[in-house]
Amino acid sequence: MFTYEYPHPAVTVDIVIYTLRDDELKLLLIKRGGKPFKGKWALPGGFIQMDESLEEAARRELEEETGVSGVFLEQLYTYGEPKRDPRERVITVAYYALIPSDRVEIRAASDAEAVGWFAMDELPKLAFDHEEILAMAHERLVAKLDYSTLAFQFMPGEFTLTQLQQVYETILQQEIDKRNFRKWILALECIEETGNEQRDGPHRPAKLYRVKEPGKVEIIK
Amino acid sequence: MFTYEYPHPAVTVDIVIYTLRDDELKLLLIKRGGKPFKGKWALPGGFIQMDESLEEAARRELEEETGVSGVFLEQLYTYGEPKRDPRERVITVAYYALIPSDRVEIRAASDAEAVGWFAMDELPKLAFDHEEILAMAHERLVAKLDYSTLAFQFMPGEFTLTQLQQVYETILQQEIDKRNFRKWILALECIEETGNEQRDGPHRPAKLYRVKEPGKVEIIK
DNA sequence: TTGACTTAGTGTATATACGACACTATAGTG
DNA sequence: CACTATAGTGTCGTATATACACTAAGTCAA
Missing domain, CATH: 1.10.10.10 (Winged helix-like DNA-binding domain superfamily/Winged helix DNA-binding domain)
Incomplete structure (x- = not known):
């Protein structure tokens, strides 16, 4: 148990993992195996550990889900509406990652029922505010294609x-x-x-x- | 006292508050009145409350320090290196705000020894990793002048x-x-x-x- | 062996955006 | 009424972006 003088929120890192497959832009979703939103699809992610930086946490989650490391990863935005998680106050720092088309290899993560790649036009309903995160990630991706490499x-x-x-x-x-x-x-x-x-x-x-x-x-x- | 099954970091919101004064770009710093870094200059900010969103927290801090509301405010980046605060693990969501040149009015905040506007070329040494935050804020500001209004x-x-x-x-x-x-x-x-x-x-x-x-x-x- | 098919690879002409540049207009002041 | 200080305006050359169609090279089958 951990005790604090003032209330502290939980902090998680979620990742939008993009790759290109079958001539389509696809992203990785996991089917939640635990509460809340059990059985619903969501972005991969998890709680940060106290001895790792935010980016390290994101890379750890990324490798747990996909097995890849050393790929492009950038912080996207931080989401902190008070009621966005029904359990407790959760602040989520979202990242997005790009995986080369020849390095795709999904591992089943321990806390997920299933894992899958989804194209933008076949997305299921998502848990939490993950649709908002996805919208922002896609906007960033499209914008950066134009003015960066x-x-x-x-x-x-x-x-x-x-x-x-x-x-x-x-x-x-x-x-x-x-x-x-x-x-x-x-x-x-x-x-x-x-x-x-x-x-x-x-x-x-x-x-x-x-x-x-x-x-x-x-x-x- | 608040207890949790897993350790939780503290979460703060810090703001880079810009305005134009004397034909110079200036930003607001506060002299810290408490530990750590007592007596050092730092960005205004503070811990989030459990019933307010991140942006609400930033607007609250902004109004406490300057008295202004309704101005431009945008999330900048989230900083979470494990040792960036010597007290405990602190995640800081940084925002930046722009204040019109005719609405500048500093209030002395309760936990600060002093408050002041500083030009970019006369910045003192700052507490925590606030110099890094400032560098990123300035980069964003300059970039956005070009491609936005x-x-x-x-x-x-x-x-x-x-x-x-x-x-x-x-x-x-x-x-x-x-x-x-x-x-x-x-x-x-x-x-x-x-x-x-x-x-x-x-x-x-x-x-x-x-x-x-x-x-x-x-x-x- | 040759012709048909398929994707790779190449240049020019036009339109648009951007940057350099210098003079006139109008008020206040002595 | 002359002087001064800032406001306000247009053109031309250059660079950048866009539209557009044919030749090159390999495979395969007749």
Whole structure:
């Protein structure tokens, strides 16, 4: 038992985990195995431990649910309405993470009935205020595609320009002119040819590229 | 006394309160009257109450320190390094507020020795990790001047275009061409002439403008 | 071996936005 | 009425973004 002179809220970290799969933007939800909202879908997350920072807590949860580490993770917003959790006062610091399409591997977390990837247009009703969190995460994601090199965080080690363009088209939900896209993306000077080619059908092979500084997300305006 | 089955951190709200005064961007600091860091300057803030939201807590602190309400206030970032407060684990949700230049009125808060407005280039050493918070707040402020109508939040009810331009020049620390600035700001169609003029010297009087939707901060790209 | 199919890859012309730049207008003051 | 100080205004060149269509190269089947 832990005793304080003044009341303290609980603090949790929830994560919106995005990846691209089947040419769709998908995010990870867990089916809650315990109260409250038992049986409902929710964002993965959990209480922070007293000896870890907020980001460390987010990375721990991320690895517990997906097995991945070292991916892009950024703080999104902090939610603290008094009644957002029926049990007690809970402050939730939300993060969002982007996982490259070749590193997806779900683990079943201990406190979840089920885990699954959902596309934006097939989301179930969510527990708590998680729909609000999701709306803000998606807004941030779309905005950052425009003014940063965030999209590279979805790419595997080697990729073609067509694949990269599809990432933009999938998330922004609009078609982009191929020539203008290539002009623009190459002018950023963030990617380089690997020298390899991808051949996957009865047509000209595509040059493969890699990101020069994979971890870095730059503001490009 | 309050007891919990698991340890809970304390949660505070700190605010970076900006205003423009003497043609300089200034922010409010308080000299701490109690431990820890007694006698050191720090951002105004305090513990959240269990029945108020995070934004309500920030507005309460803002009004306690300055007497103003109804001004622009936005969540900045949440800080939660385990050792950032020597007393106990403290999570701080930081906000920043912008106060119009004609509404500045400091009240002495109960737990502070002194209160004062500081320009960016005359900041004292700060308590906790408040210098980090300040750096992030300033970065956000500068960025948002460019792609939103945030600057209007500093303006009094009526103002001249020259005054508005000075706001941009002061915060961005660079001179702007008068004609280009006017072209740009008027093309936004966010302000309109009031019909009044300001006469304050031996020269042509300046037209006064007002913001069409004072509370609103739009993204303008 | 050749032709048909499929995706990769490339350049130009036009429209729009942005930045540099200098003079006239109008009030107050002595 | 002349001097001074700030308000207010337009054009042109450059850079940036957008629209748009054909050739290149590999596979496979006739």
